[in-house]
Amino acid sequence: MRKSYIPSVSELEAFCSCARIGTTTGAARDLGLTQSAVSRSIGTLEDRLGVALFHRVRQRLALSDAGRAFQRDAENLLARLNEAAVSVMAFGGQSAVLRIAVLPTFGRSWLIPRMSAFQSTLPGATFDMAARLGRVDFEAEPFDLAIQRSTHRARGAHHLHLLDETLIVVAAPTLIGPRQRLSDDDLLSLPLLQQSTRPTLWPDWFRHARLDPRRTLRGARFDHFDMVLDAAIAGLGVALVPEILAREPLRSGRLRRASDREMESGEAYTLIYPERSLSLPAFARFRDWLSAEIAEIWA
Known part of the structure; x- marks a missing residue:
């Protein structure tokens, strides 16, 4: 079976939060998850894509060139998913x-x-x-x-x-x-x-x-x-x-x-x-x- 390179929603959320905040600890607080769960999502995403999305510098996360290229699309995907979900919510009880x-x-x-x-x-x-x-x-x-x-x-x-x-x-x-x-x-x-x-x-x-x-x-x-x-x-x-x-x-x-x-x-x-x-x-x-x-x- 062909390998899927499509990230999961949790991986995208972890990536976008880490890109915005700069630490897995801060991203964990932002997402209501544990620090280890965020770190696993980032590691899984990098393994899935075969590139390093962050540079680890003094306990901070800095986007790599690949990460910067991916960030806009990842944020847009999450925003579109949210819009689709909110739109479907209008059907509640109707x-x-x-x-x-x-x-x-x-x-x-x-x-x-x-x-x-x-x-x-x-x-x-x-x-x-x-x-x-x-x-x-x-x-x-x-x-x-x-x-x-x-x-x-x-x-x-x-x-x-x-x-x-x-x-x-x-x-x-x-x-x-x-x-x-x-x-x-x-x-x-x-x-x-x-x-x-x-x-x-x-x-x-x-x-x-x-x-x-x-x-x-x-x-x-x-x-x-x-x-x-x-x-x-x-x-x-x-x-x-x-x-x-x-x-x-x-x-x-x-x-x-x-x-x-x-x-x-x-x-x-x-x-x-x-x-x-x-x-x-x-x-x-x-x-x-x-x-x-x-x-x-x-x-």
Whole structure:
């Protein structure tokens, strides 16, 4: 039988701990093992690989060239094993887990408040949700679906149009004052809150109005639309945001429409999913539920 050179998890843990701490005694304390157990794991690993991973210098362990070459891969392997274990833990007591990648603000402001309604249609199902601003690689990541903009279309995946993105201008009532609406010239005199990953939104808005975007008073910058909305609610400036994300603070009165004008961004919210998800009953139920929820927006 061919000899296996694959290290055991205990050997990898002992190696990484010794590389980080520099002694088998310290590594033993770190791992909750005896010093002799750590020493055996290191010896077994070196025998398995046929190289010295450490130099023993005055009761200290210093990585050899081979050890330095091995350290990064060993740490990455342990991290990936831990991620896989934590991911599987999401199945505890559940018959199905949907792994969802979603735009951060869409997830926080629109999707999560509605997820209990979805769960009521499929008892025993739960979800593992992660925020993603970039395109999802379904071959490298274990997501069952992504809800993102149309620019994030993934090669080899299915794409279901949900709704076009319409942008509106909102601000705190205290910032607008007694005026019902602000003109585009009025907007130019106010701090314009920036979404750092989409820096062209305000320039596009003023170009559509045939105004010079170089005249804009640039306000604070934020990573996500939910931060932009919070900043607008706090009166820090005027926000240009997707209408679907601003519905709740508009309904509650924390924000007001600052302009009657709207702008189509040319992008759309899209359900993106790999072929393998079609075999998941929970996915099919979620896709149909999501489509119905979106349809209610326009009802």
